[in-house]
Amino acid sequence: MAASITVMGSISAPWLSSRTRRSAVPPVSASTSARNENGSSSSYRHHSIAAPYLVTRRDVVASMLSSFVFSQLGSCEDTLAEPSVGFREYIDTFDGYTFLYPQNWIQVRGSGADIFFRDPFVLDENLSVELSSPSSSRYKSVEDLGTPQAAANKVLKQYLTEFMSTRLGVRRESNILSASSRIADDGRLYYQVEVNIKSYASNNELAVMPQDRKQRLEWDRRYLSVLGVENNQLYELRLQTPENVFLEEEKDLRDVMDSFRVVKAVN
Template sequence: MARLVVVQQQQQRLPSFSPLPASLSEFNATRLQTQLQCRRKVSQLKQALHVAASNAKKTLTVSLTEQMSGESDKGDADFSSKTKDFAVPRRNAMALILSGCIFSQVSLQGPAFAQQSVVALREYIDSFDGYSFKYPKNWIQVKGAGADIFFRDPYILDENLSVELSSPSSSTYKSVEDLGPPELAGKKVLRQYLTEFMSTRLGVKREAKVLSTSSRIADDGKLYYQVEVNIKSYASNNELAVMPKDRVVSLEWDRRYLSVLGVENNQLYALRLQTPENVFVEEESDLRRVMESFRVNKVTA
């Protein structure tokens, strides 16, 4: 009876554990099914976590993008508000560019739009000999040039200015009209230039012509003649060659000579300007200012 009671007590304790499978195959099936369910749950959990992480990433990305876009839009709006006064429509901008190009071409080609020179002039007064004139401020005086006074450009050596006057003891000029009309005075000036430029070199040829002659009465009440002359010098590169085809003649220089003539103190005064022709085109206004500034004055004993 005691053994029976113990067995019954052991049988009564068994229901507190999970029931065992009736066979090994049933145990394996149950175990496999449990594993599959666990794996399915784990897979679903991973998928849920992945989706949640992906959604969180997208949300964060969208939020950052919207924030940056908002800041950019705000910056663009601020920049636009600051620069709207300077904004030019595309069509108007093209019109401005085209008009600027056209104007620049006209200003370079048309004489009406030529740039005015602003060269400063300095006055030179010779009270002893009785004349005065203005010359470019950057020109330098050269001593011993054979004229009463001589200035030249420090960079363009062929551009210079000089004043010459006749001897007071051997001249009896009363007026510049003693030279005849301006045309005749122009021929005399040209002849004097050709005499000065006479050369002993072989193969040298000079072409000279009077471009213009005129007369004017200045603010001092005196009459002045103005003469413009062009002289070209040609020379052979091989003047000793026997065959003419070997003596090729080319242009050496091409210059403009501007002279202003006036009479005072029984003397003839001549202001002479020399400049290359290509330089004269650029500095014509300045050189004419120098010409118009020339005055002859009465010398008092």
């Protein structure tokens, strides 16, 4: 596959999530914070004033104005402490697709997918794009897959095949959560599929007593796929995220799904 052409530009859309709090700035220890807040160790001496001090109206107004200004500065600091992340746009004109992705996600090369990005903090959260072979596929429409439900069955089967494990005592539970179709603003038909897969495993499958072979939950993930057809190829945008993270970031992840478009490839 030829190298993808990437054009990345900032998109002024919020990326509101727990990862906003997990900014790229390294955490500061409590002791370091204390030194930074104290600053220099200047000492102050207090003197009593013998003469009476008259407070004028100008002094009162100035004091009130100063208090207001500093209170607003404090609010600004609170706001800047949690900046929004936003999106970047990825455009591949050679293979013919485009989508938005969180701008703090990093690209991983050699993953086997046409393109692959992942969250730098939540390693189980990622997105990728898969393409059918241009020489062996002759797709005309995503409806070649059948109904959205039929496409969802194929997507789930593919996921389970990829996650097949040879370990003893591993059990997978899967469920199709939704299968739908939509016509995007480009006039093309897309299928959207959501599945949940849970993995259970035992740390001691060879134990003699059944109570020693108890299985525990290894991971619980949401998989979201968007399917589209162009250039006689089937395109699939895949999003993977832990189920608990999905609950926090659902709106943002759906924005990524909705941004996926297939376009005419430039040869």
